[in-house]
């Protein structure tokens with residue numbers, strides 16, 4: 001009788017805690033939606049901040065977030081996926097490969113602010129200043145810029161991408177590789193025709209999650225390129241020779257506004273934080289929505305992918 | 313480092329029963345994984361167009377023995393190989409051996425059927441495709457021929473586009489056989505191909521092996537003594553990485569020369 | 583004795599299966615070599631980028647010892663108004679007589695990380711057990727994505743939530759002196775690591791083979807007894823790893839503590855005081871320091887310390903997971 005009682009109570013407690021976590025998630029998201037929903041108008045999305053950032057919109061921050069995320073993807077995704085393919089499919093299980101795998105795993109847990117330190121010290125002060133010294137003619141590369149912020153984020157997400165991709169690759173049964181080799185397929189033929197088709201969904205899921213992680217990070221870009229207030233967009237007009245036309249292009253050497261940084265600044269450093277609360281909520285809601293879309297895509301992809309794996 | 317404890321088959325009988333020439337030959341082969349020697353000093357001739365069975369208790373090195381022929385054993389680990397493994401007299405471990413060509417000539421069937429998660433057609437067409445066939449007609453022809461050879465054609469001809477994962481275990485194993493046949497190998501290795509199958513599916517595979525012997529050299533690892541007796545012409549008994557005895561199947565199962573072989577086939581250990 | 587290891591693909595003759603095969607094979611071999619080289623290059627670049635972080639961080643951090651005596655990272659002497667020397671433990675890197683005691687920062691970090699990990703462990707482990715052992719398929723399909731979504735919320739958003747909503751709530755409920763304090767930060771941080779712990783617990787328990795459960799039930803154990811006596815002990819190393827990883831995240835969390843803990847570097851053990859963590863110190867000061875100076879290097883030293891601490895924690899966690907794999911013979 002007593003055992004029965006203990007069991008009932010304990011299981012109910014576990015269930016209660018699980019639903020408490022669910023509730024906390026809903027409260028968190030709910031408070032942001034409630035605070036931000038009223039603020040979001042077309043103008044808020046498309047205009048520049050005005051009157052000392054107490055009015056106007058957040059378009060430059062949205063634009064900056066998208067640019068830096070894309071730049072980060074270009075720098076980190078192909079590199080990370082290829083590196084993972086090499087580690088899993090080519091390097092095998094040699095001692096060196098194991099050491100590398102362990103350190104990549106561990107780096108995925110290094111605090112993001114440490115990457116910020118690295119970004120300032122390595123990219124801006126070391127690489128950037130060196131380029132400037134060689135180039136001569138003043139500071140251009142050796143200062144915070146979108147390029148360096150994206151590079152810092154890229155280094156941050158690189159281990160995450162590698163770990164996720166490697167996981168998706170190792171999920172492909174060894175027997176399929178053996179069968180392919182036994183038929184005389186080369187390593188690359190095996191990778192391309194047997195391993196990658198099966199791992200594709202997993203790699204995609206992992207990549208989306210990694211990108212979403214990078215897009216939401218603030219600490220690494222605090223000092224590597226974000227601007228407090230920059231009403232113009234980080235765009236240059238490049239003249240096309242002989243035509244007299246000029247094409248606008250994102251300037252990776254410019255500073256930029258960014259959503260998560262904007263939230264941080266507005267909430268902690270603005271002159272009247274209470275007065276701009278609605279703007280803060282609105283910005284937060286946009287950032288949440290952005291990462292939500294990415295996560296939702298990844299989660300639904302993963303559910304489908306898991307079903308596929310299990311039905312085998 | 314050739315093992316002194318190596319047991320050589322008795323030369324007299326070898327000469328008598330070895331009517332057909334050796335297709336695959338092991339000459340004093342020792343094979344080590346990191347920290348573990350799996351084969352020591354194995355010398356064995358596999359006659360052409362015959363079925364050779366490898367028997368022995370778990371872990372004695374049967375899989376390693378046959379996987380060393382198509383050099384699958386070395387995938388994903390470091391290995392050390394001593395001695396010679398030859399096919400038609402060519403050393404497969406010689407420097408400069410083309411692994412792709414080697415594995416095209418030596419097909420393999422695994423313990424657990426391992427079709428790719430692709431359609432039935434794509435599974436069979438996989439080999440021809442990677443070896444350069446691209447004309448649709450050629451592929452269709454190769455697929456049909458292989459599926460017929462594997463006695464699967466009638467069961468799947470109306471659903472070549474469906475996933476291979478939907479087939480039953482026995483059908484999957486026959487599909488894997490068709491996949492092997494499609495690359496037109498000379499030697500076919502089978503590593504306990506029936507151990508995961510029901511008796512009826514097993515019987516069908518055995519019938520197929522019967523037909524295969526006319527054109528291919530077959531090496532089959534099996535746990536099942538009756539199976540070895542039913543399908544093979546010659547049987548080799550392996551123990552702790554050493555070849556104890558090899559002879560005509562009938563001889564092995566009636567009058568084995570070695571006491572340990574007798575113990576094993578009569579179920580006294582293993 | 584001739585001993586050989588796997589040789590590279592060579593140029594032995596090939597037998598064409600299909601017309602044109604030989605030509606294709608020749609071409610394929612070059613492609614094969616090219617692709618492998620390309621992939622290897624990528625691997626090396628990735629590893630190099632990662633190694634650089636180590637090297638760079640430590641190179642800058644160690645230089646801090648050139649101008650600051652090692653003892654000063656614990657405490658230093660200062661003359662008070664009566665010119666009597668006093669021992670102080672302060673982090674005060676600007677001013678005439680900068681002080682670099684790491685003690686308030688370490689205390690701050692742990693005052694946030696420990697309660698945060700504790701709260702998250704209670705909720706995360708319970709949630710993981712519920713998911714793995716109790717929840718039906720339908721409930722699982724609701725709670726699991728919710729947890730994954732929570733894991734995906736950027737930390738600046740949680741920081742903002744703490745600052746704008748949670749802090750007021752905590753102050754009203756508990757009547758704390760400071761609106762922003764270590765406990766608010768800990769609550770925020772626990773929101774970040776609950777998903778980590780819950781997911782890993784779930785994974786660890788689901789890796790426990792079913793025959794163990796069947797065995798326990800066959801002996802007459804009920805569900806709760808099966809969980810506490812069989813499943814959780816079997817997955818214990820996995821749980822330890824989950825909690826350690828959570829703690830590593832808590833120590834490294836930056837934006838939440840920067841926004842929610844009040845940022846006062848003081849020596850205190852009261853979790854309701856305002857504190858300043860190591861991460862927040864870097865984030866708050868790096869923007870204003872002259873590069874290459876003493877404070878710049880001191881910040882790198884703090885970063886190196888952070889790196890080493892989290893690296894060790896993660897390493898232990900990884901060993902725990904490996905141990906569990908081995909014990910369950912997975």
Ligand SMILES: Nc1ncnc2c1ncn2[C@@H]1O[C@H](COP(=O)(O)OP(=O)(O)O)[C@@H](O)[C@H]1O
Pocket residue numbers: 345346348349350368369370371372373374375376377389
């Ligand atoms: N990849 C490997 N790495 C290390 N040891 C292995 C590996 N594969 C097999 N072995 C060892 O080699 C021995 C022979 O294995 P195997 O050839 O698979 O035996 P069998 O097929 O007869 O059961 C076993 O002791 C096994 O543990």
Ligand SMILES: [Mg+2]
Pocket residue numbers: 374375376503
């Ligand atoms: Mg075996």
